Amino acid sequence: LGNDGIRDSNGQLLILDFKTLGEVLFNGQATVTNGKFEFEFVVPRDIQIPVGNGKVSLYAERNDELEDQTGFNLDILVGGLDENAPEDNQGPLIQLFMNDESFVSGGITNDSPVLIVKLEDEHGINTASGIGHDLIAILDGDEANPIVLNEYYQAEIDDFTRGKANYKYRDLEDGLHTITVKAWDVYNNSSTADIQFVVFGSDKLEIQRVLNYPNPFVNYTEFWFEHNRPTETLEVQVQVFTITGKVVRTLNRTILTEGGQSRDIVWDGRDDFGDRIGKGVYVYKLTVKSTLTNQQVEKFEKLVIL
Known part of the structure; x- marks a missing residue:
């Protein structure tokens, strides 16, 4: 990467070599008790079959105190396929809200509302970016420009089956809008849900x-x-x-x-x-x-x- 054009004292372009990581397979939270914690989740079907090294990134913070810790591990192996996995043909349960979870579809918002997507599935939600399997939001039927929500999704504490994604829209036009959300579980079963809301710009109290x-x-x-x-x-x-x-x-x-x-x-x-x-x-x-x-x-x- 040398696109900023910076050169060293000899006139050589400074290039930083780096390796990009793959998609996030799971983003969740766990309770730490006496310094110990554990995660469990179902690996998405969209992972690559050949086994290879993955990366686990960890972040912890102490409740009500300004103390945190970070770490990572590169020894974990990811890949393969469980041929004895239980059958699942049901897509995720989707609940949609605007700004807070008391919102009722058809209500009013400001021009920069937050879309709240609550998801639940017995085997978990797919955020691995398999072809055509992204968690997406489509505003007013504009399927050519979907908002990919994979990186905004996080599972609940100690529960990989439920989670939430928050996404803030900005400067929406006044009037009626519809958002369609499509989600996939780790078995690649999909579900869709819609929500409608009416934007009244912040210049007028409604x-x-x-x-x-x-x-x-x-x-x-x-x-x-x-x-x-x-x-x-x-x-x-x-x-x-x-x-x-x-x-x-x-x-x-x-x-x-x-x-x-x-x-x-x-x-x-x-x-x-x-x-x-x-x-x-x-x-x-x-x-x-x-x-x-x-x-x-x-x-x-x-x-x-x-």
Whole structure:
């Protein structure tokens, strides 16, 4: 590699010789107990049949302390085929979310949302980049430019059958979008899943799907809404009115959500003086204000107390 054009004192081009590694067969996590740990996983069918040396790279960190360790080993042999492997004809289970795992398909996001892909398969997920067997995400049907998610996937702690891949999109156009994800297990069985979302650019505060749950209720309900300002501090107010327009309860909260859904405001059905209000139908107004831009939006909905 000498593409930066740097030369030594004799005018010779400085070239660094290096060897590239193959694709990652497994990326997982394990619990360390008394200095010992272990991994188990099923090797993908896409590995090369001839046995050869592989590389194991390790990284460890101590919980709640600024201490970590690294290491690697080149003695492991990889290759071959288990002719007695159990049969598997089912593809992986795929769950898709945007920004956080409370997202519901069709909801709203900012213009740089994070795609969350949760995968599960009894024999594990294939990230070995076999021909046509990549873990991919396709935005709005653009199959010519898939996003390869192999390197973003990591198995759960002490469980090779489940894992997650997070991928951040950037500067998406406003409007409705669809992402299709295709995943393969280590036996090369595939599955696909879709998710839809509506982008509202971060220049305008938007809220949707305003509701309270449960509804009707007796003495406990939560106020839910979706917004396009993840990781931004928002001021939220809920005012509950009688049908004639009298305010019976005002709730004020400051919230900060990692994703685009809030479920942080709860109400016990009592008025501003602590008294339980009567059964019946009430109207509530949910107001959301950005602390960064001072933009404010509001929506009205109904609730029923039993």
